[in-house]
Amino acid sequence: MMRYLPLIAAIVSQIGLYSCNHDSSAVSFSASNQQNSMPSFTPLSTDDNYDAFLEALPEQTQNRELLAKSWSSYRRLFIQSDGRVIDFQAKDRSTSEGQAYAMLRAVLIDDAATFAKTLNWAENNLQRQQNDSLWAWKWGRKKDGSWGTIDSNFASDADIDAITALIFAYRRWQNPQYLELARIKLRDLWKLSTFTDSSQKRYLLPGPSHAFVRNSSTIYLNPSYLAPYAFRIFAQIDPERDWLSLVDSSYQVLEKSLKLSAVGLPSDWVGLNLETKEFFALPAASNIQTVYSFDAYRIWWRIALDATWFNSSQAKSYLQKSSQHLQKEWQQKSYLLASIDLQGKPLVDYEATSQYAMFHVAMRILKPNIAQEILVKKILPKYQKGTWGDRSAYYTQNLAWLSLFNPSDIPQKLIQKE
Secondary structure (H helix, E strand, O other): OHHHHHHHHHHHHHOOHHHOOOOOOOOOOOHHHOOOOOOOOOEOOOOOOHHHHHHHOOOOOOOHHHHHHHHHHHHHHHEEOOOOEOEOOOOOEEEHHHHHHHHHHHHHOOOHHHHHHHHHHHHHHOEOOOOOOOEOOEEEEOOOOOEEEEEOOOOHHHHHHHHHHHHHHHHHHOOHHHHHHHHHHHHHHHHHHEEEOOOOOEEEOOOOHHHHEEEOOEEEEOHHHOOHHHHHHHHHHOOOOOOHHHHHHHHHHHHHHHHHOOOOOOOOOEEEEOOOOEEEOOOOOOOOOOOEOOOOHHHHHHHHHHHHHHOOHHHHHHHHHHOHHHHHHHHHHOOOOOOEOOOOOEOOOOOOHHHHHHHHHHHHHHOHHHHHHHHHHHHHHHEEOOEEOOOOOHHHHHHHHHHHOOHHHOOHHHHOOO
16 A cells, blocks of 8 residues: 555645644554544534535536535535545445545536545545555444454445546646556556456456456356446556457446346346356345346446447447336336336335436436436435435435536546547
């Protein structure tokens, strides 16, 4: 970890982070910065920065007021003064996913200080101590009562989102050190989280190979981690590695795994037999299951980004195929249940704002009338005083906010290499 610390220190010091007053342990770029005891939550900011964030968004930005107000609220409710993002519904833990979402949201709304703080906390606390730059996915209260890394495995979706945010940050704020860190992380992501089969086809793994390469002929994959738009952006800054090969394999995984569902829905997790090239549902007893649920929601958003930013015909075709069942459900019932099995049977009797948010992004491309209905009937009614639904629902806040930031409103200079 130590080889990255001077770089991060330089980044943060440039925007004056050291002048911030922290109620928790002082910012320090060393491995000893991990906290053993957890202080009471002190928010990143007690001020309502709505006006500043509103000004940062161009006037033509859709949902401009909502984006500014809810980001200001999120900083107060979920981000600690040292930059730690807290999931209050999961024993106050923090995750690489949460830090990456905060970074991505901060750069989209031009909040350089929050970006640096959330990056700084992750670099200080989530480094895996395994001579790479990827982040341990889970940090929180350990069995002995101390606070620190609970699971040192990384989750590739979080690292992909963090790297994308770093590239955007470089392009937005012209800080070359963000680009340097992104390239360091890309080398490690390629080395540790991609897998090549006997035919030289390369796949994105959800994490370390020891966890997801089950044997010589079987791998487990998470379709919601696949981010073709990000791989296209990575190829712009890291031409030494064939990131576009992951675009191709991602769409193959997404398309072919739809056949597991009788109604053509995407799944949270799938297995792939590398010898037969056939996808299979994971065992029912597994703690990761092949159903349409909270992970799979994000597929709508990730593929919609590729459709909008890169005009991908594959993305548009996939969205059309995979959304048919939910379109019919909505048109017939005006609601969608939160989890559905491979046969199209609901597994729960409740709805999820996070699903509506992500599906809304896909419908904005395919069926604007359905998108508007979902927005008016299911998303906006859940919004009160800066948050959607349960004020402790960290996941919902992030997916709702990201869904309302229309991909077409994101500055082109962040997406395309100059």
